[in-house]
Amino acid sequence: MKKTVLFLLVWASLPAWAQEDAWVFFNAKPESATYLSNPLSMLTQRSLDRRTAQGIAVDFLDVPVHQPYIDQVENATGIEVMAKSKWYNAVHVRGAQPQIAALSNLAFVDHIRYANPSLNVGDRVAPAYSNAQRVNKTFDTTVDFDYGESGNQIEMLNGHLLHQEDYTGAGKIIAVMDGGFPGVDTALPFERLRENGLILGGYDYVNRNPDFYTGISHGTLVLSTMGGYQEGELVGTAPDAGYYLYITEDGNNEGPLEESLWVEAAEEADRLGVDIITTSLGYSNFDNADYNHTYEEMDGVTAFISQGVNFAFSRGIVCVVSAGNSGNNDWYYITAPADATHALAVGAVDPEGDYVTFSSHGPSFDGRVKPDVSAQGRFAVVSNVLGDISTANGTSFACPIIAGMVASFWQAVPQMTNAQLVQYVKQSASIYNNPNDDIGYGIPNFADALEEALGTQVFPKQNVVALYPNPVGSDLHVRLPAMAQLTLYNSIGQQVLQQYIADKDVIGLGQLESGVYFYQLESNGFSQRGKLLKK
Known part of the structure; x- marks a missing residue:
């Protein structure tokens, strides 16, 4: 016995x-x-x-x-x-x-x-990863939206200018791969999506259940940066796109099955005709250390999920992926599938446009620029499951902010292939000619990307003012309907610049220190105010 x-x-x-x-x-x-x-x-x-x-x-x-x-x-x-x-x-x-x-x-x-x-016969045995730790992959007519605090994460990309041209993602479909979407069926910031029939469906692949309004809340926060809408507090980067919501991430376990579930969901997204997949997930270390990835495997094709991204791209889909939140820990580098050859991997910057240290570093193991681009991932404005508007940190939010803008951009240039679209986004980025391992090619300028893609000047439209790039380095480009007076104030309200500008002008700001400034434009009874970030 x-x-x-x-x-x-x-x-x-x-x-x-x-x-x-x-x-x-x-x-x-x-x-x-x-x-x-x-x-x-x-x-x-x-x-x-x-x-x-x-x-x-x-x-x-x-x-x-x-x-x-x-x-x-x-x-x-x-x-x-x-x-x-x-x-x-x-x-x-x-x-x-x-x-x-x-x-x-x-x-x-x-x-x-x-x-x-x-x-695996003939495979290299991956060395045991010392001090292994699970990666926190989920954290850390003319439209005139009142963006509230969310304005910065859109205006940094000049995405508001596309919105002003009625490019808000309408007609495009985004599949969100995440760990759950509780509250999306009830919270106020998602009411606009629900009322307009823009939640197109979804599935819980982890539990093989059609109820996708469950699981961990991370997917809810992610969705809010694209499709959320609460006047004066939160406007997503693609408030009029359609969305499929797929649970592929198991909040209780970390294993390679999640990579396979992602691929299965991506295949369903492809079958349904989705245009963009956004993935704020990343894989490096698992509960069973024998399954851990190595940096050598971040070569764009080895990880099951990374090759899955490449397959999706070959079907005409744009795959936007968070770079990972490993910049401060032992892993350090991007996680799969950000390494995928055809992933548009997104790193994180703060509200001023500066790199934040939790954002995973590049390059890929085979030496490609990673992340590809970056967006606001520190103090990103999101909605929680109750509809409360707050801020959150992580490349998890920089990624969907970019994905929503990709949808709005693609709406404006529907004739483009996914490869062409991604290239225009990269080329518009702030340090395209001098990329680095922290923010890749930099912060995209979707207004520039659209003008370049169309081969003609789109902005300004009548009564539309464009100041770009924002964040700005040494030269601020201004486009507006007529001559105006531009006044800049520093963060404590002191006037630091005032001059008259033509309808199309370039203002040298190299003499100003980095920081937050406020501008005022006045012309023939017209006045506009806003915030400008100086790098």
């Missing part, structure tokens, strides 16, 4: 990861010809239209995984299928290593890749 009890105690003390996670890749899709001859059997018309607009053909990647293969794997002894991917033509399985290995005897199995690299 004592022996039995001892055995039970030993068995119960075994780690939860005594079972292994692995991906089983198949060698065929027997029904490919049938699906490819009838694309609407696997993709919606909107998805096909997005492909057509960008010259992307339907191909083998679009064909679903052969269900009988999944069934046979699932019926194998001790094997649980956790997720599937048509892009990879694979399933994510969990089971004992010998039982997983036995799957290679199935005729349709091409190869098996274990989440633990030491089990």
Whole structure:
């Protein structure tokens, strides 16, 4: 009796990861010809239209995984299928290593890749990560919006100028991959989305449940930076875009399955015709240290989720990804999938446009510029699940702020491919010609990007004033309907500059110290005031 009890105690003390996670890749899709001859059997018309607009053909990647293969794997002894991917033509399985290995005897199995690299024949064994810690990947007519405190995070990008031109994301669809969206169905800042039918759907992949208004609140905060609307307090960067809300992040566990769930959700987003995926998640260390990524794996293609981003991009989708919040800890670098070759990775700056130290550093292991661009991630204005407006810190918020602006920008130039769009965003950034490992190419200027993309001057429109860039370095560009007087005040109200300017002018501000200034423009009874950040 004592022996039995001892055995039970030993068995119960075994780690939860005594079972292994692995991906089983198949060698065929027997029904490919049938699906490819009838694309609407696997993709919606909107998805096909997005492909057509960008010259992307339907191909083998679009064909679903052969269900009988999944069934046979699932019926194998001790094997649980956790997720599937048509892009990879694979399933994510969990089971004992010998039982997983036995799957290679199935005729349709091409190869098996274990989440633990030491089990993969020919793979480098990842060194144990010393002092490993879980990364905090979730924290730290003319429109005239009253942005309130949220104005800075939009005006920093000159996104308000696109809004003034009625480019507010209308007609574009964003998929949000996160850990939960409680309160989005009830809180006031999301009422505008609900009333206009802009919450298009979603799914909880973690629990395999259609209820996506659950889980951790991080996704709610993320969504608010794009789709939130509360006059005078919070206006998101894409308040008129449509949104799908997908839970792929397990708030209670950290494992490679989350990467597979992300890919599965991305495939569904592609099927539905989503234009943009925003992901404020990042993966480096897991509960089971054997599964940890290494910096060497941040090469754009190794991590399952990073290659998933590349697959999504190949379908015509723009993938905006937070760089990570590891700048102050041992990991230090960007996390997957920010390393993906085709991810638009976003770092964080403060309200003055300066790098904040928690933002993960680049470059990618293979030497590419990362993050790609940066936006406000310190004191970002958000809504919580109760609808209270507050601030939060993290690249988690810089990322969707950019994603919303990408939607508004793409609305203005719908003929563009995703690759062209991303390049215009990068080229508009503040240090494009001299990028660094902290903020990448810098802070994008979406007004400049739009003018460059259209090949003509868009701003100003009648009664629209444009001051850019903001934050400004040495030269402030001003465009307005007529000659005006510009007055600048410092943060304590002292006048530091006053001069008359033409309708298009460049004002030298190199003599001013860095900080917050307030401007006033006056012309023929017209007056406008605002805030200007000097770098």
